[in-house]
Amino acid sequence: GDSVTQMEGPVTLSEEAFLTINCTYTATGYPSLFWYVQYPGEGLQLLLKATKADDKGSNKGFEATYRKETTSFHLEKGSVQVSDSAVYFCALILNTGNQFYFGTGTSLTVIP
Amino acid sequence: NAGVTQTPKFQVLKTGQSMTLQCAQDMNHEYMSWYRQDPGMGLRLIHYSVGAGITDQGEVPNGYNVSRSTTEDFPLRLLSAAPSQTSVYFCASSYELAGGAEQFFGPGTRLTVL
Numbered sequence A: 001g002d003s004v005t006q007m008e009g010p011v012t013l014s015e016e017a018f019l020t021i022n023c024t025y026t027a028t029g030y031p032s033l034f035w036y037v038q039y040p041g042e043g044l045q046l047l048l049k050a051t052k053a054d055d056k057g058s059n060k061g062f063e064a065t066y067r068k069e070t071t072s073f074h075l076e077k078g079s080v081q082v083s084d085s086a087v088y089f090c091a092l093i094l095n096t097g098n099q100f101y102f103g104t105g106t107s108l109t110v111i112p
Numbered sequence B: 001n002a003g004v005t006q007t008p009k010f011q012v013l014k015t016g017q018s019m020t021l022q023c024a025q026d027m028n029h030e031y032m033s034w035y036r037q038d039p040g041m042g043l044r045l046i047h048y049s050v051g052a053g054i055t056d057q058g059e060v061p062n063g064y065n066v067s068r069s070t071t072e073d074f075p076l077r078l079l080s081a082a083p084s085q086t087s088v089y090f091c092a093s094s095y096e097l098a099g100g101a102e103q104f105f106g107p108g109t110r111l112t113v114l
Helices: none
Strands: A003-006 A011-014 A019-021 A023-026 A031-038 A044-050 A056-059 A062-065 A075-077 A086-094 A100-102 A106-111 B004-007 B010-013 B019-025 B031-038 B042-051 B054-057 B064-066 B076-078 B087-094 B109-113
Touching (some): A003 A100, A011 A019, A019 A106, A023 A031, A023 A086, A031 A062, A044 A062, A100 B042, B004 B087, B010 B019, B019 B087, B042 B064
Parallel strands (some): A011 A106, B010 B109
Antiparallel strands (some): A031 A044, A031 A086, A086 A100, B019 B076, B031 B042, B031 B087, B042 B054, B087 B109
């Protein structure tokens, strides 16, 4: 079946550190891939997305590249800030599908 | 635009009680869905709808009912609450599914079943 696996958390980083959150997927067809972010006490918000292989999604300094050969969509940011503290979810939907599949979420805490 | 709204924000039920979680969107989105969020489990799809009058089950539908009589509203009914249904519930909507359309999420309802 279709699924998303992302790295276990929690992750704690110092401000200005480099961030990588790993995400791999299994898909029976051609998926679109997403990263959502959830700030404390709020619903999820779209952070970035990519709809085909080799696409790079980017937003707010975060980037992720859709790698079909490794079935991955790792999230990166060169210099994290305290305000980036949140839970990050990787997700997919097949281009012919009607259900989104989410990973378990990775909690990030950035300390000053 | 209010986006996706959910009521109530918090609810405490006793085992066996029934209740309805409300969800509404004002973006004229066809696709709406309900998720539950549990620690270590991420978001799991309960039910979804691709348009008024059309609903389908997701990954964890047992114990929940939905209906979609209008484009705007997608209520989730708990028939007989159980402690296992203690969770945070999110409603989401999007204008389409194809092409990687963004899902918009409501603020969530935190439900505790005693």
